[in-house]
Structure formats: C-alpha cells, structure tokens
Amino acid sequence: MEDINTKRKNYIGKKIWAQRYLMILTLPAVLWMIIFNYVPMYGVIIAFKNYEPYIGFLKSPWVGLANFKELFADPTFISALFNTLKISILKLICGFPAPILFAILLNELAFKRAKKLIQTLSYLPYFVSWVFVVGFMYSMLDPRTGVLSVALQNLHIISKETLMMADSKYFLPIVIVSDIWKGLGWNSIIYLAAITGIDGQLYEAATVDGAGRFKRMWHITLPALKPTIVILLILSISGLMNSNFDQLFLMQNSMTQDAANVIGIYSYKMGIVLGRFSYGTTVGLFQSVVSMILLVLANYTSRKLTDESLF
Amino acid sequence: MEFIIKTKAEKVLDIINLIFLSIISFLCLYPFYNILVTSINDPTDAARGGITFWPRVFSLESYKMVFQNEDIINAFYVTVARTMIGTIIAVLFTAAFAYGVSKRELMGRKFIMSMTLVTMYFGGGLIPTYILIAKWLHLKNNFLAYIIPNMFNVFNAIIMMTFFSSIPREIEESAKIDGANDVTVFIKLIIPLSMPVLATIALFNGVFHWNSWFDAMLYGGSKLKTLQQILMQIINTNNNVSVLAGNLGFKAVSSESIKLATMVITTLPIIFAYPFLQKYFVKGIMIGSVKG
Numbered sequence: 001m002e003d004i005n006t007k008r009k010n011y012i013g014k015k016i017w018a019q020r021y022l023m024i025l026t027l028p029a030v031l032w033m034i035i036f037n038y039v040p041m042y043g044v045i046i047a048f049k050n051y052e053p054y055i056g057f058l059k060s061p062w063v064g065l066a067n068f069k070e071l072f073a074d075p076t077f078i079s080a081l082f083n084t085l086k087i088s089i090l091k092l093i094c095g096f097p098a099p100i101l102f103a104i105l106l107n108e109l110a111f112k113r114a115k116k117l118i119q120t121l122s123y124l125p126y127f128v129s130w131v132f133v134v135g136f137m138y139s140m141l142d143p144r145t146g147v148l149s150v151a152l153q154n155l156h157i158i159s160k161e162t163l164m165m166a167d168s169k170y171f172l173p174i175v176i177v178s179d180i181w182k183g184l185g186w187n188s189i190i191y192l193a194a195i196t197g198i199d200g201q202l203y204e205a206a207t208v209d210g211a212g213r214f215k216r217m218w219h220i221t222l223p224a225l226k227p228t229i230v231i232l233l234i235l236s237i238s239g240l241m242n243s244n245f246d247q248l249f250l251m252q253n254s255m256t257q258d259a260a261n262v263i264g265i266y267s268y269k270m271g272i273v274l275g276r277f278s279y280g281t282t283v284g285l286f287q288s289v290v291s292m293i294l295l296v297l298a299n300y301t302s303r304k305l306t307d308e309s310l311f
Numbered sequence: 312m313e314f315i316i317k318t319k320a321e322k323v324l325d326i327i328n329l330i331f332l333s334i335i336s337f338l339c340l341y342p343f344y345n346i347l348v349t350s351i352n353d354p355t356d357a358a359r360g361g362i363t364f365w366p367r368v369f370s371l372e373s374y375k376m377v378f379q380n381e382d383i384i385n386a387f388y389v390t391v392a393r394t395m396i397g398t399i400i401a402v403l404f405t406a407a408f409a410y411g412v413s414k415r416e417l418m419g420r421k422f423i424m425s426m427t428l429v430t431m432y433f434g435g436g437l438i439p440t441y442i443l444i445a446k447w448l449h450l451k452n453n454f455l456a457y458i459i460p461n462m463f464n465v466f467n468a469i470i471m472m473t474f475f476s477s478i479p480r481e482i483e484e485s486a487k488i489d490g491a492n493d494v495t496v497f498i499k500l501i502i503p504l505s506m507p508v509l510a511t512i513a514l515f516n517g518v519f520h521w522n523s524w525f526d527a528m529l530y531g532g533s534k535l536k537t538l539q540q541i542l543m544q545i546i547n548t549n550n551n552v553s554v555l556a557g558n559l560g561f562k563a564v565s566s567e568s569i570k571l572a573t574m575v576i577t578t579l580p581i582i583f584a585y586p587f588l589q590k591y592f593v594k595g596i597m598i599g600s601v602k603g
C-alpha cells in the first residue's frame with residue numbers, strides 16, 4: 001500500500017513539476033481572487049458583529065441580528081429602499097425598451113453611410129464619466145446660461161427661475177433622461193448584433209407573402225430578438241436593487257438629497273462616512289440577498305413563460 | 312434588402328426615420344460641442360449666457376487658469392500614471408491567468424474555473440472591500456490602491472480565454488519542441504498573436520482608469536487626486552454658491568469657465584482615442600456576448 005501511495009505522490013509531484021511554468025502564469029491571479037474576492041465575501045459576517053477596527057475582526061463581539069433590526073426600524077433606510085425601487089423601475093420601464101427601438105430603427109435605415117455615422121456617434125456618451133455628464137447637466141440646465149434650460153423656458157415648460165438640478169420635482173426625470181442618453185447607443189450594440197444574425201431569406205419570403213415593413217418588424221425582427229431581450233431583462237430585474245451609484249451620488253446636492261437617497265448611497269454614508277462598518281455591511285448584505293432572490297425568481301418565471309433562461 | 316421595391320409611402324418613412332435618428336445623434340454630440348465652445352469664450356461674457364454654436368468673444372483665459380492650477384496639474388500626472396501603469400499590469404496579469412486556464416491539462420483547472428465564475432455572481436460589497444484595502448492592506452494614501460485592486464477582472468479574463476482557446480495548438484507545440492517553456496511561449500508567441508484582443512481589454516481598462524473618481528475619493532488622499540475627482544470637486548463647489556470662491560481658490564465669475572475647461576481637458580483624450588475605442592470595444596462586447 002505504502003508503495004502505491006508514494007508512487008502516487010511521486011506522480012502528482014512530477015505532474016506539478018512538469019506544469020510549473022503554467023502554474024507560474026495561473027496562480028498569481030488565483031491568489032488575487034482569494035484576497036480581493038473571497039476575503040471580502042468572508043468579511044460580510046461583520047454584518048452579524050459589532051466590528052471595531054481597533055479591536056480587530058476576530059475579537060469584535062457577535063451581535064446576532066441586531067444590525068438588521070436597526071436597519072428595518074430606520075425610516076431613512078425604508079425611504080432609501082423605496083427610492084431605489086422607484087428609480088430602478090422607472091429606468092427599467094423607460095430605459096429598457098429604448099435601445100431595442102433604437103436598434104430596430106437603425107436597422108431599418110436605408111442609408112448605409114448615415115447608419116454607420118449615427119451608430120458611431122451614439123456610442124460616444126458611454127465612454128465619458130458620470131462626473132462629466134453631471135457637470136454638463138449643471139451647465140445646460142442653468143436657468144440663465146444653460147442652453148437646454150433656456151429652450152425649455154421658451155417653450156413654457158418651466159418657469160424662468162427654475163433651478164432644475166436643485167429641484168426634487170425634476171430629479172427623477174433628469175435621472176431617467178440622462179441614463180437613457182448615456183446608454184442608448186451602447187446598449188443597442190447587442191441587439192444590432194442579434195439583428196445582423198437574422199437570415200435575410202426570412203425577410204424575402206415575408207415580402208413575397210405581402211408583409212409590409214411593420215409586419216416584418218413585428219413578425220421577424222422582434223421574435224429574433226426575443227432571447228436577447230429576455231436574458232437582458234432577467235439581468236435588469238436582478239439589478240433592481242442597484243440604482244446607478246455614480247450617477248445619483250454625483251447628482252445629489254443639498255436640495256435633492258432626499259430624492260437621491262438610495263440603498264447604495266445610504267450604505268456608503270453609514271459605513272464609510274460615519275465609520276459604522278458593520279451597519280454599512282448589513283445594508284450591502286441585504287441588498288445582495290434581495291438581488292439574488294430577484295435573479296432566481298426572474299430566471300424561473302422566464303423559464304416557465306418563455307423557455308429562455310440564464311441558468 | 313435592395314430587392315424590395317419601395318412604394319412612395321415607404322420612402323417617406325425612410326426619410327422620417329433618418330431625420331429622427333439624426334436628431335438623436337445630434338443630441339448625443341451637442342453637449343460636448345456646447346461645452347467646447349463655451350470653454351473657449353471669454354468667461355465674463357459667457358456668464359451672460361446664450362452661447363449655442365459659436366463663441367462670441369474668443370478667449371483661452373479659462374485654459375490658462377486651469378494650467379496654472381497646481382492641483383489640476385498634479386491630478387493630471389496621477390491620472391496618466393494610473394491609466395498607463397494600471398492598464399499594462401492589468402492586461403498582462405489577466406492574460407497570464409487566462410492563458411494558463413485555457414490549457415486543458417492544467418491541474419485543478421475545473422476548480423479554478425468554478426472559483427472564478429463564483430466571483431461573477433457573489434462579492435463582498437463596498438464596505439468589506441474598503442476594510443480590506445484601507446485597514447488590512449494599509450493601502451490608503453498609496454498609489455498601489457489604484458493598481459492592485461484593479462489588476463484582475465473576471466469578464467476580461469473570459470474574453471481572453473475565449474480567444475486563447477482558438478489559437479491552434481501546433482503553433483505552441485513547435486516552439487515547445489525547440490525547448491521553450493509555457494512562460495516563454497506566452498511572452499514571445501501568444502502576446503504578439505493576441506494583439507487585437509489585448510488591445511480591446513487595454514482600452515476597457517484604460518477608460519476605466521481614466522474615468523475613475525470613487526476609489527480616489529476612498530483611498531487617494533490629497534496628494535493622489537485624479538482628474539475626475541478634481542472635476543467633481545469643482546462641480547460641487549460651483550453648486551454651493553456660498554462657497555463659490557471655495558477650496559480651489561478661483562474667482563467666482565470664472566469658476567464656471569474653469570469647470571468647462573477642465574471638462575474639456577479631461578475628456579479630450581477619450582475623444583481622440585474614440586475612433587479606436589469604438590472599433591475595438593464593439594468587437595470586445597461581441598466576443599463577450601457570443602460566449603456569455
């Protein structure tokens with residue numbers, strides 16, 4: 001027996017030795033993942049502790065579900081939860097169909113060079129930072145000098161004194177519109193790719209059968225896009241708990257703070273600004289668990305209804 | 312679809328569609344243009360408003376003020392450094408891993424793969440990561456806080472793996488017969504062969520580093536501010552009218568112009584890189600979506 005074992009060990013040792021160069025390439029990133037992905041995952045247990053950096057991770061006392069109890073009793077958190085859902089659902093309703101429509105219209109465009117140019121220009125907003133976007137929103141919505149604000153005043157949509165960026169009434173519309181502006185072109189890429197994959201003969205056959213342009217869009221293009229739409233919809237639903245942190249964090253100011261109070265920002269303020277690490281982690285954990293449940297539910301529903309699913 | 316004979320109504324639809332899409336692309340472009348022309352206008356004159364398509368009083372005053380500001384100059388160096396160093400390290404580090412895992416004979420490959428995929432769905436979240444970097448690794452006020460936590464990215468690794476698996480084995484085998492080991496093959500053969508995909512990932516990383524501000528806010532401290540972070544501070548200072556003459560020390564009337572000039576400067580590199588960016592990015596997202 002011993003003999004076989006040592007032989008086996010020798011064999012494994014030899015195999016590792018033979019692969020030593022492959023290991024040199026692979027293992028550093030494995031180590032990186034352990035440190036930067038798995039250690040923080042383990043660190044989530046401070047949600048059940050009262051973590052104080054100077055006491056240390058292991059010695060900080062367990063507090064059970066106390067952090068969660070405090071969380072659900074805090075009206076600021078409840079309003080953050082509702083704000084998050086409100087913003088995310090509005091983004092889903094307005095922002096999700098927009099790139100699909102854009103891709104279909106772009107595909108229908110008869111002028112090939114214009115199509116290429118429009119496509120190229122529409123990706124541009126994706127590459128700039130939210131800092132830049134929020135910066136020009138302040139400029140363009142300035143009541144005296146802002147081009148967009150002046151245009152809206154001339155159309156009598158807003159009054160002369162309206163500071164749109166500092167008015168919680170306009171906060172949501174601005175969030176939605178700027179979100180669509182930034183992602184429209186980029187998010188349409190994946191749909192355009194799916195459209196390109198459609199067999200041209202389908203369109204020919206439909207035309208021979210007398211289908212007009214809208215019928216072709218409805219009966220060929222949209223069904224061909226269905227798998228892509230369903231997968232992205234599942235992902236969007238699982239992302240309902242994350243309203244864009246960058247965008248809202250940068251857009252908030254003293255007048256719009258309450259409207260911009262979403263879970264991500266609440267967690268940041270509690271955990272890092274106030275240094276309540278355990279409490280902030282609790283917020284984040286709640287957010288991830290709900291996201292996970294949403295993902296599983298959306299995936300399950302979609303598999304039952306459409307036969308498409310992520311896993 | 313040239314075979315379809317179009318009726319008059321369809322041609323009208325085509326024109327309407329073209330006009331509609333042109334308006335959309337105009338809206339995508341115009342904010343950039345408006346900021347550019349306002350930034351090259353005289354600051355005092357610009358405060359009157361009404362600059363839409365052309366500067367009224369041409370002046371580079373705002374840019375002069377920006378280039379005299381030491382905070383901004385310093386932030387420029389920090390941002391360039393993190394973009395270049397961060398990108399090169401991330402691409403090589405991720406590529407080395409992706410190459411190793413693309414080899415079927417690698418021991419523990421299945422385990423490493425599932426370990427990698429888990430990180431796509433689960434994570435510790437903001438605060439445990441912050442504690443790790445700031446309290447345990449003591450990377451606060453350290454340039455490495457920009458580099459090390461962003462060295463690896465699962466999605467980029469998967470795009471690279473897909474590409475590496477498609478490289479014919481014969482190419483490597485002939486090199487190995489000549490006595491080269493995996494590391495040499497990777498450096499001398501695989502990297503030059505994979506330039507398109509490496510460029511894609513480099514651009515992903517480059518844009519990420521250039522645009523980042525949040526990690527700078529968390530870990531950077533006063534010496535390591537990035538351009539976007541400075542821009543954020545200028546924007547916030549502008550909003551709070553009471554602190555207009557605020558911590559960056561600008562005259563009140565010109566602070567809007569300073570903001571615009573800084574916006575132009577921080578965005579120009581992206582605009583210049585854009586023709587390459589959009590070509591490679593689109594390819595990258597395709598590779599990713601085909602597999603994913």
